[in-house]
Amino acid sequence: MMNLIPVFVDYLTIRQVHEGGKLPVINGGRVLRIDTDGEIEYTVDTRQGLEGSFDSRVEVRCDGHQVEFSGNISRYGRQDNLFGFTFADSIQRINELLKSLDLPPFSSGKLYKFADSGWTWTGARVSRIDITCNYVTGSMIDSEALLRNMAGHHIGRQKGSLSVNGATVEYGRGSKYVYGKLYCKTTELKKHRSKKSGQHVSDEVIEFCQHLGVIREEFTLKSRFLLQNGLAYLGAITDSLLIEVYMNRTQLQRLEQVKYEDFNDLPKHIRSTYVSWKYGFPLNLNERTFYRHRKALLSYGIDISIPNNVQTMPIKVKTIELAALTAPDWYIKKYA
Template structure:
């Protein structure tokens, strides 16, 4: 199966330059997007939260307020007691804040530090086929915090510290520990979407293990990694699994199907919508210099996202290329194509030699073949952009001015 890319977000003109800084309507002290030129001369390049690729789903962020005195928000506590019955520590549990459409996020405050975890683009909505960029997600979070009597997440103050003899930029504000960046692709039809997922099952990304789940509707890489985890899945079937909603009945709450979500799932099938989603974890964000909200640079995440999304458009070998392989290599390919366990057919050194040579054709014999039998020719699938359907509902983000006492 050969896969080609139809368009790239870095090739089209967006009207926003790389590294641009966009101001929002909040007080200067807590300005999340300072005006251009407001940064000191020693700052090499302004960090940006302007997102040009895809949108965000899950965000995890926290901030410590040394002044204290904040209202405590929690769902109970976990108390640790030693052998003598003395309380060693008390940890507040996250409070599950429920929104409409059976959605929820998690908030916790111990009087000094505020934590937030949740799928912001999904919260209070029946779906998240299309969501919000990072800075709008942050605005939703801050609006929710203020409504609960908590201060919003801010950049804080910036200063230079000396770390092992080298200067390092440090911020006193919020810290970001997880960001999920996601993007939609269209394969053209439901049939092509399933063919494409079967193609992905045979693709390896770097040294990360490839996993397949469900009925081949989800393929992921790097499950369990402390740095990055990414996956591709069909959005239509995923929507149907969550289309049920609870409505009052005579005696019990019986699940009913949301007609809007079902309509949206049918539309996802009709365009062959494939979702690619990447999770940036705390260690990776720290290594990228994006763990501080003040220094958060969405451009760095987008570059990493595009690099890993290459697995979606990696070309596979076609019939003409394979037919001209040397006989030993062609024999190994045919055995792999038939589903044989190559490790039992070849010597260890020969296996790795053939694997290295076949990888240049987009074939990895270390992964079990999922090639369809009796397929007469290479199937070409183009990945294209996805636009919102006319009936789609994407609420407008309400902008609020935070009080000076925060």
């Protein structure tokens, strides 16, 4: 494990009110609520989508006083976001975008102490931050095995839930506090490239992820979490604090070794039978196939005629060695 963890930011939602106003009005339209008498109760400006190169997109809104940004700044204007940016760099990139729209930058403001609420910043407020880190498992087989293993772990009261395709483990879906997930980056990139917005993802990057078995651990820090942990204001947030938050929630950094049963040692035609027997699922085999598979598995010390409801009978155990992944030089030169 590395001492310096390469944690970077994906998605950000941030806003700031500027006294005096008179800023350019930017929105994607206006929604009006009208009462039964035909009077306008209120109006809401929707966010304006900004299209970047490589089919990337973020959203900006300004009503003349308040400026708001929301989106994945690590992806904006880039072919992919396999390696993103620190929080400080993300804010710099967002402010460069605001400048191109003649809008003022997000700033920390000043720090004041109030008797009833303690120390408070006056600048930009943050309501969502996605923090993430990439890992090398060694191969696609190892990454899939790791995800199966992690599906049985908990983060606090949240137990992992494995997706149908076995490529994602989720923790706390629907939570208003923190939502976490682990997923296979190769699968995600391939799925993304199958859509129009992802056609720019290069074969080189996908092959890199596939060869190394890259997985990503990601946490969406929502408004309630940020407020309760003193991270709701731009002036209070540093990259070191976000790394600390990540380290307190990560499951992967707590695992020096991850062991799993290597199903690859079994012939392909009997793997599914073994897995079904091991976890107590119906085998759904006709009599002839049942006895053929039983005979094959007996050579591994496994008897599927005996229900596996008390003890497991593991075959070869393999150890996955995890390593946090930093961007290689070739990626930085070509894509960053």
